[in-house]
Amino acid sequence: MNVHAVERKLRQMGDEARGLAVIGAVLRVRQGAAKVHPEVERRLLDAVAALLPGGLDELDRERMSALLASATHALEEARDLFEHPDRPPLWQVSDPAMLQAQGQASRGVVRRLAALAAERPALAAALGGHFLDVGTGVAGIALEAAAQWPSLHVVGLDIWKPALDLARENVAASPFGSRIELRLQDVTRFDEVAGYSLTWLPTPFLSQDAARTALDRLTAALRPKGYLVVGLYGPPAEPIGAALAALRLARSGGHLWDCHDMEVELRSRGFTAVETCRGQPVSLVMGQGA
Known part of the structure; x- marks a missing residue:
């Protein structure tokens, strides 16, 4: 050119x-x-x-x-x-405006789950128990879920303290503080068993190995017949959008999963009713535990 x-x-x-x-x-x-x-x-x-x-x-x-x-x-x-083109490929964003904007955008995941649950009674039942929100960030998903389902209790995990500090402020300013617990904790070291009816894993921020370890931990954390929902970044079909999406993922230290490959991961852990709900920019792969 x-x-x-x-x-x-x-x-x-x-x-x-x-x-x-x-x-x-x-x-x-x-x-x-x-x-x-x-x-x-x-x-x-x-x-x-x-x-x-x-x-x-x-x-x-x-x-x-x-x-x-x-x-x-x-x-x-x-x-x-x-x-900051030179920063390492990890999620290290500390700008409050950017973190809050991401949290606001993430609330759409909850609205999608609500729409899916309207046609899936087993998923709807899972939304009335205990929800493990991995990578809670500023608690956007946790707050939206608590607002959507009054009987839901949420535990939010994150390893990025700047985001979690904002999450604590956001939860404290909400009417849902009694139903949301926030922890500075790595999901790959999470060891609770059979405590949750629904678990959420956003893979764009995890390496392939870390995501597989997280899937093992979240499978063990589910109650019988509980649901695991995985968020995958769906790159656009056109070349420029795909290249930019791959760059975004690389900078966050994540792995670009294919939805079919994630379905295989869930089935190998005994999940049934495994399905992909495609969307932009996030596709959801979910399944029901044994």
């Missing part, structure tokens, strides 16, 4: 990055999180109209929050890559 083509591509990508920032800025204004000069606001709305014909007028507050979290996550992740 010659220099002029590179320059054109960079200009295009710069406009796309600014477009994402425009949408995020307007969402923040709509939620009362920012006030801007009237002329700037007018130009922001003109830009949104050009980017998204029809604008953002039909979004309710919950949907605006979800989209703002997604935009924030993308922008913070891009900044981290730009400023």
Whole structure:
């Protein structure tokens, strides 16, 4: 690619990055999180109209929050890559905004589980007991699960203290503190047996060996007929998206699992009713224990 083509591509990508920032800025204004000069606001709305014909007028507050979290996550992740390309391939993000944005985005996993449980009585039953939330981060999944299912008790594990410190603040500010316990603990050393009706494992942050050890630990932690749900990062089909997804996973120290391979892992541990529920950016592979 010659220099002029590179320059054109960079200009295009710069406009796309600014477009994402425009949408995020307007969402923040709509939620009362920012006030801007009237002329700037007018130009922001003109830009949104050009980017998204029809604008953002039909979004309710919950949907605006979800989209703002997604935009924030993308922008913070891009900044981290730009400023720290040399950091080791481990999850070491300490920026509170990025951690909170990830936690907000992760709440969608719970909403997907709720939709799946509506058609799966055994899964619905598991959501009324004890839930082990591995990689709880800032407790986004734990808080959403506690809100969705009033009888559910949650134990959240994480080894990243900056995230867990924020999780403790988030839980303390919620009405669910009596039903959520947070622990600074590595899942590969988790040794509780038959204590949980549902366990959750996000694999994008684990190496292949660590994920297999975690699967063994979580299998043992399940009560009879309990459910194990595994989150797998699903890369886009198009080449650019796939390459960027592989880079994100490499930087987090994770392994890019194939859904079929994860199904094999679950069946080899005695799980039944194993299935994959595909989605973007996360696919769920789940099964019921013996």
